[in-house]
Amino acid sequence: MQTQAAVPAAARQFKALGHPVRLGIAVRLAREPETCACDFADVFQVSQPTVSQHLRVLREAGLVRTVRRGTQICYSLDDAAITQVRALLETLDREVPLGR
Amino acid sequence: MQTQAAVPAAARQFKALGHPVRLGIAVRLAREPETCACDFADVFQVSQPTVSQHLRVLREAGLVRTVRRGTQICYSLDDAAITQVRALLETLDREVPLGR
DNA sequence: CTCCTATATAGGAATCGTACGATATACTGC
DNA sequence: GCAGTATATCGTACGATTCCTATATAGGAG
Numbered sequence: 001m002q003t004q005a006a007v008p009a010a011a012r013q014f015k016a017l018g019h020p021v022r023l024g025i026a027v028r029l030a031r032e033p034e035t036c037a038c039d040f041a042d043v044f045q046v047s048q049p050t051v052s053q054h055l056r057v058l059r060e061a062g063l064v065r066t067v068r069r070g071t072q073i074c075y076s077l078d079d080a081a082i083t084q085v086r087a088l089l090e091t092l093d094r095e096v097p098l099g100r
Numbered sequence: 101m102q103t104q105a106a107v108p109a110a111a112r113q114f115k116a117l118g119h120p121v122r123l124g125i126a127v128r129l130a131r132e133p134e135t136c137a138c139d140f141a142d143v144f145q146v147s148q149p150t151v152s153q154h155l156r157v158l159r160e161a162g163l164v165r166t167v168r169r170g171t172q173i174c175y176s177l178d179d180a181a182i183t184q185v186r187a188l189l190e191t192l193d194r195e196v197p198l199g200r
Numbered sequence: 201c202t203c204c205t206a207t208a209t210a211g212g213a214a215t216c217g218t219a220c221g222a223t224a225t226a227c228t229g230c
Numbered sequence: 231g232c233a234g235t236a237t238a239t240c241g242t243a244c245g246a247t248t249c250c251t252a253t254a255t256a257g258g259a260g
Contacts, residue, residue: 018115
């Protein structure tokens with residue numbers, strides 16, 4: 001039973017996803033892994049430092065990984081972390097299906 | 101494809117779950133539906149008004165429903181909302197399983 | 201109506217989050 | 231080395247969040 005001790009860590013992850021720009025970044029990374037940081041500023045209409053800061057929040061929550069590719073840095077979702085968040089959310093749900 | 105427009109609404113829900121007390125309340129409500137508000141103050145070691153405020157955040161995010169039962173007010177998770185959050189999270193996950 | 205319990209709201213203090221412009225760091229290519 | 235591009239960090243302003251105490255509101259019992 002993870003349910004008790006996992007709460008603070010999971011709360012940090014939910015918090016990280018709790019901003020439209022960061023959730024938007026996550027959604028985009030799901031569709032297009034290894035997206036480089038520079039692409040987000042245009043898409044979300046915020047400055048480069050703001051993007052960088054949001055990426056840092058996601059990184060510190062363990063939700064994304066990075067790979068340097070020459071001068072640019074490419075971000076991807078950390079599948080293990082996403083699965084973990086999903087797992088907690090499933091414990092909240094009594095309408096279990098949705099399995100796709 | 102909900103993915104685009106659903107982001108701001110979902111971000112609000114993630115944000116609501118992004119606090120240890122509120123996530124803790126949600127976890128507890130999953131195990132014990134119709135828990136009355138007064139029970140939470142003891143469990144989470146915060147004052148009654150603080151609990152009330154956290155419950156308000158959850159309510160305004162659409163994550164919980166309330167039922168008045170005499171002088172006390174009982175909270176339950178809104179299963180539809182939880183399922184919705186889960187759905188968005190599944191679009192982030194490539195390791196689909198976990199279906200229980 | 202009065203008293204008691206349960207919950208919500210108001211007000212305020214401390215802290216955190218979010219955005220920006222300016223600047224620093226890191227890599228590439230010459 | 232220097233110049234250019236890509237990211238990160240610094241500094242800072244402003245608004246939001248979180249928690250408390252004090253107070254208001256709502257319902258039940260007498």
